[in-house]
Amino acid sequence: MTHYMTGFGNHFATEAVPGALPIGRNSPQRPAFGLYAEQLSGTAFTAPRHENRRSWFYRLWPSAAHPAFTRYNGAPLFATAPSDAPLAPNRLRWGPLDSVDADWLDSLTTMMVAGDGPRAQTGVGMHLYRCAKDMVDRAFVSADGELLILPEQGALTLLTELGRIDVKPGEIALIPRGVRFRVTLPDGPARGYVAENFGAPFRLPDLGPIGANGLANPRDFETPVAWYEDVEGDYQLVQKFLGTLWQTDLGRSPLDVVAWHGNYAPWKYDLATFNTIGSISFDHPDPSIFTVLTSPSDMPGTANVDFVIFPPRWLVAEDTFRPPWFHRNTMSECMGLLQGAYDAKVGGFVPGALSLHNQMSGHGPDVASWQGASAVDLAPHKLNDTMAFMIESRWVFRPTDFALETGALDADYDAAWGGFPKAILP
Ligand SMILES: O=C(O)Cc1cc(O)ccc1O
Numbered sequence: 001m002t003h004y005m006t007g008f009g010n011h012f013a014t015e016a017v018p019g020a021l022p023i024g025r026n027s028p029q030r031p032a033f034g035l036y037a038e039q040l041s042g043t044a045f046t047a048p049r050h051e052n053r054r055s056w057f058y059r060l061w062p063s064a065a066h067p068a069f070t071r072y073n074g075a076p077l078f079a080t081a082p083s084d085a086p087l088a089p090n091r092l093r094w095g096p097l098d099s100v101d102a103d104w105l106d107s108l109t110t111m112m113v114a115g116d117g118p119r120a121q122t123g124v125g126m127h128l129y130r131c132a133k134d135m136v137d138r139a140f141v142s143a144d145g146e147l148l149i150l151p152e153q154g155a156l157t158l159l160t161e162l163g164r165i166d167v168k169p170g171e172i173a174l175i176p177r178g179v180r181f182r183v184t185l186p187d188g189p190a191r192g193y194v195a196e197n198f199g200a201p202f203r204l205p206d207l208g209p210i211g212a213n214g215l216a217n218p219r220d221f222e223t224p225v226a227w228y229e230d231v232e233g234d235y236q237l238v239q240k241f242l243g244t245l246w247q248t249d250l251g252r253s254p255l256d257v258v259a260w261h262g263n264y265a266p267w268k269y270d271l272a273t274f275n276t277i278g279s280i281s282f283d284h285p286d287p288s289i290f291t292v293l294t295s296p297s298d299m300p301g302t303a304n305v306d307f308v309i310f311p312p313r314w315l316v317a318e319d320t321f322r323p324p325w326f327h328r329n330t331m332s333e334c335m336g337l338l339q340g341a342y343d344a345k346v347g348g349f350v351p352g353a354l355s356l357h358n359q360m361s362g363h364g365p366d367v368a369s370w371q372g373a374s375a376v377d378l379a380p381h382k383l384n385d386t387m388a389f390m391i392e393s394r395w396v397f398r399p400t401d402f403a404l405e406t407g408a409l410d411a412d413y414d415a416a417w418g419g420f421p422k423a424i425l426p
């Protein structure tokens with residue numbers, strides 16, 4: 001049984017063993033039971049108070065006790081840099097990748113990277129996972145970015161330094177930068193997406209005139225209570241650092257935090273609790289209305305990354321072309337599908353697929369979607385069985401060599417916009 005505490009960015013306090021958590025101070029001379037106190041900071045010490053994130057851990061061993069890291073040779077398609085070749089401004093789409101007989105970590109496949117990445121602490125990496133095995137006696141940590149995990153098929157158990165999270169399709173989870181964890185598969189093979197945010201940590205967007213409530217409400221985010229494993233013996237820690245993978249043998253599990261407090265912690269969120277707001281008069285709103293989380297950049301209102309969903313909802317707009325309009329945007333858009341179908345692409349975009357519409361690329365409904373939505377009787381209509389998402393960035397996404405070479409790449413995505421009839425002037 002897993003237990004959660006609710007709230008986004010709250011200051012939590014939790015102990016798996018009574019008496020393990022110090023009261024009234026962070027670093028007592030002698031923590032209870034000989035535990036080691038350690039601070040993990042997710043922002044600079046001097047970040048403004050409302051953005052400041054850190055947690056205090058009370059653990060069986062100090063994290064500092066480990067031998068040197070050496071290069072890790074597993075996960076052959078993970079953490080690769082984007083292709084060096086000049087990038088064509090083409091719209092691209094990939095079908096789902098085949099599953100591999102590997103654990104979550106070794107199945108990770110980097111498809112594209114936006115921005116200058118871990119060195120510059122900007123942008124976002126898009127990875128896919130498609131795994132069949134538990135991670136046993138090994139843990140992973142990204143020093144490069146926080147990991148937004150989006151299951152599409154199969155459940156995951158995320159055993160983290162701060163507790164256990166059970167997440168299944170329809171839910172999402174976030175592992176903060178620097179938090180160690182391993183992944184097990186309670187129901188067998190699993191598949192999904194991971195967005196690795198190299199920039200400012202995700203936060204809830206401002207709501208402006210929407211008011212004090214709406215979109216993703218803070219109370220629906222769930223953070224696990226303290227949990228630990230007391231395991232000694234061979235135990236591998238794989239660390240992603242500046243875009244490459246490193247490993248060391250800790251000789252014990254790093255998931256040994258018996259108590260913790262603070263506001264830097266993993267969480268999960270059920271997308272069904274998203275309060276979707278849309279047009280009740282006319283016109284299809286800009287999709288920023290569907291923002292779940294945002295990572296701001298240094299340019300006001302211009303996100304390093306936005307995480308946006310297109311959930312089930314009522315469409316009632318009058319005299320309106322209801323699916324997304326044709327558009328060319330300054331922001332770049334990577335999209336995936338977690339469930340069902342997407343109303344701008346009636347065919348060809350299936351769950352597990354990925355698409356890329358980079359800065360200023362013309363896109364929008366395909367011919368079939370355009371024909372259907374132009375002809376349909378505009379009665380109130382419930383859009384069901386759908387959950388697309390968008391990872392949107394001010395930075396252009398650059399695919400990896402693997403992404404450009406894989407057979408999963410749609411050879412003729414441009415055909416989606418072929419065959420439109422010409423407008424007829426009077
Ligand atoms: O391209 C897309 O399908 C994403 C998108 C959706 C929408 O409702 C409006 C604009 C937009 O880029």
Ligand SMILES: [Fe+2]
Pocket residue numbers: 327333357363364
């Ligand atoms: Fe778009």
